[in-house]
Amino acid sequence: DSGVTQTPKHLITATGQRVTLRCSPRSGDLSVYWYQQSLDQGLQFLIQYYNGEERAKGNILERFSAQQFPDLHSELNLSSLELGDSALYFCASSVEAGGITDTQYFGPGTRLTVL
């Protein structure tokens, strides 16, 4: 158990809908990272927040947005969902903002299925 929690575990929704994925980092970690893992694209970095501020951005679609709250939990909002958004979404956390140089602890993921 990494100490990172994600809810919900599974999510099934329809095209065009909007969903919110939630992540609670390990106690004491200030950075939260969001990743998407699909069969055809592999694991891809989406966005990082550090202590409430956006720190780094990957190939995140404009339909997707995220935020980190004062208690350091984070939410990833996905809107106007398409079939191709079906994937595993992972959250990871680390103590500092060092990106690849910080050990990132991954949560169990949220499996999103868009029908």
Next chain:
Amino acid sequence: SQKIEQNSEALNIQEGKTATLTCNYTNYSPAYLQWYRQDPGRGPVFLLLIRENEKEKRKERLKVTFDTTLKQSLFHITASQPADSATYLCALAGDSSASKIIFGSGTRLSIRP
């Protein structure tokens, strides 16, 4: 474009032998390289980080090499055990920013008793 290649086929190894996984990259000059383990339906688990100026890194039964001339990293598990069966991902970054991290597709390793 930048490309990372890992053995696309599963690797089957007899218990006790050394498993060697390969991560090749093209059109890229990474400053950092990581290896992760991922079990089915679970999040990746960080194993090792190696920097471009380091040739080799070890941790218990794990060893990673980083050859910037060959554009290749090798990941070794010595005295392999069935519990080492998993998918192993390599990740590279041109600098420490998370926005520069790219992952390979992973190699599935199976250790038979």
